[in-house]
Each structure stands twice: as C-alpha cells, then as structure tokens.
Amino acid sequence: MSALYSIAEIRQIEHAAQAELPPYTLMQRAGEACARHALSLVAGEDEAHILILAGPGNNGGDALEAAHYLSQFDLHVAVALHADEHKQPDDARKALQRARASEVDFLDIADPGHLASHRWSLVVDGLFGIGQTRPLVGKLHACVEYVNTLACPVLAIDIASGLNADTGSIVGGAGCVAVRATHTLSFIGDKPGMHTCDGQDFSGSIAIDNLDIPEKHLPAPHARLNEPPLFSSALKPRAGNTHKGSYGDVIVVGGAHGMGGAPVLAARMAAHAGSGRVFIAFVDDAPAYDSVHPELMMRQADRVEFGAASVVVGPGLGTSRHAHDVLSRALDAHGRIVVDADALNMIAAEPGLQHRLQNRAHHTSIITPHPLEAARLLDTTTVxxxxDRPQAARLLARHFKSIAILKGAGTVIAFPDGDIVINTTGNPALSTAGTGDVLSGLCGALLTQGWPATQAALAAVWLHGKAADQLVDLGVGPVGLTASEVIPAVRALLNQIIRDHAR
Known part of the structure; x- marks a missing residue:
C-alpha cells in the first residue's frame, strides 16, 4: 500500500542509508534514475534539446549527475546553474565537476532571453528539493515563470521546486511560484505534498525510485494514499437470506426552509448506496414524499427518535434555535453519526455542542468539513x-475525537491517533453545490450497513471521487456536472468493486 513520508522521515531514511554506503552512492543512483526517466520522455525525438536547471544543494547535484549521464547520448544537454561552487555540499560539488568535464553547455540562468533562444524538448527541474523553505524570487522567479510557459515536458527531480513536500502549498504563499511539472521522479518515498492542495496541479505524473534503499530503513508510515486495498475487507457480497432490516436505517437531518434539496441529495445517495431504509428529518415543514424517490420517508425532525440508526446531520440544516436543539439530540444519540455543513458551523460557534461531539468518543463520529468550515472549527482562517491541510485534518480529528474528512483537492482523511490518508480520486467537477451532501449520505449508508468507521470513511471518499472521474471520462463534466449525476455513478461503481473483490 502506498506509504507517504514527511520531510523529516525522508531525511532519517537517507541518513541511515548513507551511513552504510560509500560517499556519493545515492547521488549517483539518483542521477542515473533521472537520466533514464529523461531519456524515456524524449525517446524517438530527433535532435532532442534538454535544459537542466541545477540549484545549490543536493537536488542540484542530482540534476548535474543526470546531465553527466545524458551527455553520453546523442542529445544536446544544457545546464542553467544557480549555485556557488564553494558553498555546495561535497557530493553536489563532485557532480558539478563531472558535468563540466562532460559535453554539457552551461547557460546563464539569470537571462531568460538566453534560455528562450533554444527550442527545448525537455526541462529537468533540479533547482530545489524537499528542503526548500524560502520562496523563489528574482532571477529564479523569472526562470520558473519562463519554464511554466513551455509546451514541452517538465521533469521535476524529487519534487517540483517551489512546492512544499509536506503540505502541497506553494512556498511563500500567494504571489509566489513553483515549477509546474508534467512529471515528477521522487526519490526514496512518496511525499504528502504531491497529492494535496496545489500538489496535484504542480506534480504531474508521479514515479517513485527508492534508490535501492533496504526496507529496514523505512519507518512505519503515518500517512498513506487512499486506495481500495485499505477498505477491501468490507467489500462483501450480499447474502440471499436478508431483508431491509439487515442493512440498517439512515436518518438525514436537515431541510430548513429553502434548503430542502440538500438532505434529499444525501438521502438519495444513502438509498443508492444500499441502506435498508432512509428517513429525512426536516427541521421545517416536511413534504409528503419525494416524487423521484418515493421510497424515502419524510418526517418532522422533532418527532424522530434516533435510536440505533446512523445519522447524517447538517445538510440544509440552517442555524435556527430549533436546528440547534435537533443537533443536540442527534449528538447525544448512541448510533453512528456523520456531521456536515450547518451542523459543523453551529458546533464551531458553541462550546456546548463541541463538548457533546467530543464526548461521543466511544461512538463513531465522522465530520466532513470543507476548508471554510474547518477554519471555523479550529478558529483560524481558510488560508x-x-x-497545511494534513496538519489541519490531524488537529480536527484529535480535537473532536472524530474521523475528519477535510474536503478539497487531495481530500485528507485523518484519525484521532494522528494517522492520515490522502485521497487520489476526484476532479474539479465536484466543485459544485450538493456534492458534499452526496458524500455525507454515502458515509452514512456505509456506516449503517456495518462497515468499520475507518473503512467507511476511506471508501466513501474514494468512491465519490472515482465516480466523478468516470463521469468526466464519459464526457459528463468537469464543467456542468451536477451532484445528482454522481449518485447513480457511485452505485454502479460500488457494485462493480464488490463483484471484482469477490472474484
């Protein structure tokens, strides 16, 4: 299963491996791996011209070592160097000497016009690696902006320069830049920042080379990528001798005046994902029935007994006093609960509700905030x-003693013990009203069917994103996809992976 390692963990692994190897070994391995990857990206091209950007540290050393290897082929290799040879680490200085002794042209990185005088087949980004802490400014800012205008492939070594390997944010924040790589060759292990926040847009296609480091040096990961093996143990075909009572009840609580569509979306998803019975508890007047799905049962929220049902509270709930009282009752219930939308906003505003959620530690709670809701819950800003989305998700899970699903690009699922999983499915088609309600209904459906909470959260997020990916592949979106269209796509996908797992 795909482990993710923090910068600190990668450094620990690297130091342990270096202690057992001759000097320069890891840089040679990294340079060779980068050269092989670069060759694959220009294969079949006549008169290929490769521009290699080399920075002052060991990431630049890897790039220079790659330049040395690439110069041995029928290629035009040029290096734009940003380094003071007298301040380089020993290995990087040796790599520079080897590159200078090769048939490599050295260009002025401070002159974008000089760089632009060539037609590049490939750019290799070795400016900065995982240790970058300062934003790209001056000539480096201009160089990266130039690279980002090119139509050729861009291969980042270890991680795109300007991208934080732990968080996926652009180093320096708003107004700063990062290399927009089409491919990333990452060393030793995968990094969280390549899969969340801006990481998805700046990493491109990701490949991992462990540099032949023995597994004994790899610590147990506290972060992983979301994939079906993490929840496959819950994918069980239905037995023949069952009935609606075998698959549990979901109660969706919401539906304030003018917001009745949100709980209906959640309820429809809960029904399509296999719940035995689905109720919608409206805080305002309940309609007689859903004309599209009359199997959904409508109730007034203050007349509903939650019992052992799984509860989804928040979609279209509003923030009235009545909504507050219904939320309090839902949090006091002993069944499993999914807390979303307006329920999160009320919890953020009132310590009493926060305590109720925290005191549910012996029951299962899943919270599903988007970044603004998360900011309110943690009393901070969306920025x-x-x-640092991974850290924010960890804080949410720990503080509220819940499984926290921090939605967004590279949704982060965090657990109270500090472990996280970053989702790899989904696309901008989900950036539309109602898709969060669909996700909460899906979580509730899996919980009520007896899925362990961890697997339910992971599967719901993966299925939700994968269904949107499949719809986009069919030409439905990303522009104009609606939440309602996601629901039957999730049902089809869930049944398919259950069948595939049973084979």
Whole structure:
C-alpha cells in the first residue's frame, strides 16, 4: 500500500542509508534514475534539446549527475546553474565537476532571453528539493515563470521546486511560484505534498525510485494514499437470506426552509448506496414524499427518535434555535453519526455542542468539513487551513475525537491517533453545490450497513471521487456536472468493486 513520508522521515531514511554506503552512492543512483526517466520522455525525438536547471544543494547535484549521464547520448544537454561552487555540499560539488568535464553547455540562468533562444524538448527541474523553505524570487522567479510557459515536458527531480513536500502549498504563499511539472521522479518515498492542495496541479505524473534503499530503513508510515486495498475487507457480497432490516436505517437531518434539496441529495445517495431504509428529518415543514424517490420517508425532525440508526446531520440544516436543539439530540444519540455543513458551523460557534461531539468518543463520529468550515472549527482562517491541510485534518480529528474528512483537492482523511490518508480520486467537477451532501449520505449508508468507521470513511471518499472521474471520462463534466449525476455513478461503481473483490 502506498506509504507517504514527511520531510523529516525522508531525511532519517537517507541518513541511515548513507551511513552504510560509500560517499556519493545515492547521488549517483539518483542521477542515473533521472537520466533514464529523461531519456524515456524524449525517446524517438530527433535532435532532442534538454535544459537542466541545477540549484545549490543536493537536488542540484542530482540534476548535474543526470546531465553527466545524458551527455553520453546523442542529445544536446544544457545546464542553467544557480549555485556557488564553494558553498555546495561535497557530493553536489563532485557532480558539478563531472558535468563540466562532460559535453554539457552551461547557460546563464539569470537571462531568460538566453534560455528562450533554444527550442527545448525537455526541462529537468533540479533547482530545489524537499528542503526548500524560502520562496523563489528574482532571477529564479523569472526562470520558473519562463519554464511554466513551455509546451514541452517538465521533469521535476524529487519534487517540483517551489512546492512544499509536506503540505502541497506553494512556498511563500500567494504571489509566489513553483515549477509546474508534467512529471515528477521522487526519490526514496512518496511525499504528502504531491497529492494535496496545489500538489496535484504542480506534480504531474508521479514515479517513485527508492534508490535501492533496504526496507529496514523505512519507518512505519503515518500517512498513506487512499486506495481500495485499505477498505477491501468490507467489500462483501450480499447474502440471499436478508431483508431491509439487515442493512440498517439512515436518518438525514436537515431541510430548513429553502434548503430542502440538500438532505434529499444525501438521502438519495444513502438509498443508492444500499441502506435498508432512509428517513429525512426536516427541521421545517416536511413534504409528503419525494416524487423521484418515493421510497424515502419524510418526517418532522422533532418527532424522530434516533435510536440505533446512523445519522447524517447538517445538510440544509440552517442555524435556527430549533436546528440547534435537533443537533443536540442527534449528538447525544448512541448510533453512528456523520456531521456536515450547518451542523459543523453551529458546533464551531458553541462550546456546548463541541463538548457533546467530543464526548461521543466511544461512538463513531465522522465530520466532513470543507476548508471554510474547518477554519471555523479550529478558529483560524481558510488560508491557514490550506497552508497545511494534513496538519489541519490531524488537529480536527484529535480535537473532536472524530474521523475528519477535510474536503478539497487531495481530500485528507485523518484519525484521532494522528494517522492520515490522502485521497487520489476526484476532479474539479465536484466543485459544485450538493456534492458534499452526496458524500455525507454515502458515509452514512456505509456506516449503517456495518462497515468499520475507518473503512467507511476511506471508501466513501474514494468512491465519490472515482465516480466523478468516470463521469468526466464519459464526457459528463468537469464543467456542468451536477451532484445528482454522481449518485447513480457511485452505485454502479460500488457494485462493480464488490463483484471484482469477490472474484
């Protein structure tokens, strides 16, 4: 299963491996791996011209070592160097000497016009690696902006320069730049920042080379990528001798005046994902029935007994006093609960509701905030949440003693013990009203069917995103996809993966 390692963990692994190897070994391996990857990207091209950007540290050393290897082929290799040879680490200085002794042209990185005088087949980004802490400014800012205008492939070594490997945010924040790679060759292990926040847009296609480091040096990961093996143990075909009572009840609580569509979307998803019975508890007047899905049962929220049902509270709930009282009752219930939307906003505003959620530690709670809701829950700003999404998700899970699903690009699922999983499915088609309600209904459906909470959260997020990916592949979106269209796509996908797992 795909492990993710933080910058600190990668450094630990690297140091342990270097202690057992001759000097320069890892840089040679990295340079060779980068050269092989670069060759695959220009294969079949006549008169290929490769521009290699080399920075001052060991990431630049990897790039220079790659330049040395690439110069041995029938290629035009040029290096734009940003380094003071007298301040380079020993291995990087040796790589520079080897590159200078090769048939490599050295260009002025401070002159974008000089760089633009060539027609590049490939750019290799070795400016900065995982240790970058300062934004790209001056000539480096101009160089990266130039690279980002090119139509050729861009291969980042380890991680795109300007991208934080732990968080996926652009180093320096708004107004700063990063290399927009089409491909990333990452060393030793995968990094969280390549899969969340801006990481998806700036990493491109990701390949991992472990540099032949033995597994004994790899610590147990505290972060992973979401994939079906993480929840496959819950994918069980239905037995013949069952009935609607075998698959549980979901109660969706919401539906304030003018917002009745949100709980209907959640309820429809809960029904399509296999719940035995689905109720909608409206805080305002309930309609007689859903004309599209009359199997959904409508109730007034203050007359509903939650019992052992799984509860989805928040879609279209509003923030009235009545909504507050219904939310309090739902949090006090002993069944499993999914907390979304307006329920999260009320919890953020009132310590009493926060305590009720925290005191559910012996029951299962899943919270599903988007970044603004997360900011309210943690009393901070959306900018701060997006600056470090993995840490924000961890804080949410720990503080509220719940499984936290921090939605967004590279949704982060966090658990109270500090472990996280980053989702790899989904696309901008989901950036539309109602898709969050669909996700909460899907979580509730899996919970009520007896899925362990961890697997339910992981599967719901993966299925939700994968269904949108498949719809886009069919030409439905990304522009104009609606939440309602996601629901039957999730049902088809869930049944398919259950069948595939049973084979």
């Amino acid at each position: 701060e949440i997006q600056h």
